Amino acid sequence: MTQPTAEHVGLLLRDARSEKGWTQGQLASELGTSQSAIARMEQGKQNLSLRMIERLETIFGRTIVKVGRSQMTHLRVEGGRTLSGSVDVNSSKNAGVALLCASLINRGTTTLRKLARIEEVNRIVEVLTSIGVECTWLNGNDLRIRRPETLDLASMDVEAARRTRSVIMLLGPLLDEAASYRLPYAGGCDLGTRTVEPHMQALRQFGLSVEAKSGFYSVQAPPADGDNRTFVLTERGDTVTENAIMAAAHRSGTTVIRNASPNYMVQDLCFYLQGLGVVIDGVGTTTLRITGRPSIDVDIEYFPSEDPIEAMSLITAGIVTNSEVTVCRVPIEFMEIELATLEQMGQQLDISGEYFARNGRTRLVDVTTRPSRLHAPEDKIHPMPFPGLNIDNLPFFAVIAGNAEGQTMIHDWVYENRAIYLTELNKLGAQVQLLDPHRIYVNGPTKWRGAEVGCPPALRPAACLLLAMLAARGTSELRNIYVIERGYEDLAERLNTIGARIEYFQD
Secondary structure (H helix, E strand, C coil): HHHHHHHHHHHHHHHHHHCCCCCHHHHHHHHCCCHHHHHHHHCCCCCCHHHHHHHHHHCCCCCCCCCCCCEEEEEEEEECCCCEEEECCCCHHHHHHHHHHHHHHCCEEEEEECCCCCCCCCCCCHHHHHCCEEECCCCCCCCEEEEECCCCHHHHHHHHHHHCHHHHHHHCCCCCCCEEEEEEECCCCCCCCCCCCHHHHHCCCCCCCEEECCCEEEEECCCCCCEEEEEEECCCCHHCCCCCCCCCCCCEEEEEEEECCCCCCHHHHHHHHCCCCCCEEECCCEEEECCCCCCCCCCCCECCCHHHHHHHHHHHHHHHHHCEEEEEEEEEHHHHHHHHHHHHHHCCEEEECCEEECCCEEEEEEEEECCCEEEECCEEEEECCCCCHHHHCCCCHHHHCCCCCCEEEECCCCCHHHHHHHHHHHHHHHEEEEEEECCCEECCCCCEEEEEEEEEHHHHHHHHHHHHHHEEEEEEECCCHHHHHHHHHHHHHHCCCCCCCCEEEEE
């Protein structure tokens, strides 16, 4: 967006706000940003992403500006700046998509508050809308969901479904929706062979039959029964556990799931289902006991909790720029290993007292990064299922290790390809050595330098490149940022509120 266009958009934005009778502070509250950011927008001094324009248009119910949304969007980063101030963590991406899928179980109205407006959410909303679900954004981030009596599964938006891996999570809530139907193959990040077989193994326990052929899963619904069932998940996966929970939630009888994931998004899903009247014992443990309700018709309002992966992203921004930054609303239960590992590397952190998230269950803290001298840890850094170091937080340690003295081994044993993408940090001056598809050495400290880099097709490594660019002297360009917008809402804008200088542009 050129400067004259930004000024023109700023005038349109100011007029729309005035017509609504809002102050800049009120609009800032709706967008989850600062009043000074709104002032910059209205003065044409802040570039607006397509996502931000769409959110503004939703809030005001009118077109702000016509743009070519088919063009690729890029980021230009002026690095080497010290950051300061505070920034809030948004609600969880992974919880949000699970809750969207779970809303199909409810014949009443589900209102999800403070839902992350990200591309992954948009794709699931498009899929739900295509099968007849009424999805209405009430303002910037609240979504009201009402499903029809019968879903039109034959009209499912195949293109939207193929652009998200989360579509596989429709199998649980749609368990016996129709005698037979087809579901497109899941898409999403390119992280190697992430088999769907664990999902199938879990859902077969309910009698579901799934056959993969010609780009679709061909699904045969199980007969109705009121059986009790107990089974063990062979893989303690988050989405596998969620699929099994959603299947159990609307089946008669009691289901016991062993080796279940107790991770953050699974807990959020359980809290929502408990609000629908589903009895779930063992939330936060690896054994869940679920007594389902075959007919659920409840009007419910639910707030997804904050995202520990986004929290780690923002904390990393403070660390790699050697800045004092306060990251507010950090879900501490799901960050304790990460923070302890950082402290072992010499990172100074101030952690506030605990308070509750809006869901009344998740414990939050504020974390402040202090300028520190880092050293490589004595042992390798590797993920483990919760309560271990989160698999999706592991890549950020590659950027952090780049600032540390010494050699750090990072072992990403889950995905075949993700460690390979972290070698893209070398284009910004890092010294990342690929040992095999799962292990890298990071040698530090790094003299980060600006460069033009294309986004890899994996969300967290792409975010790592953006964070490294904040530390890199000079100007960097990150090309085709769609993969980042899949998992982050207005990340660049929010980094700008704490002193970054990032602008969007299109070719």
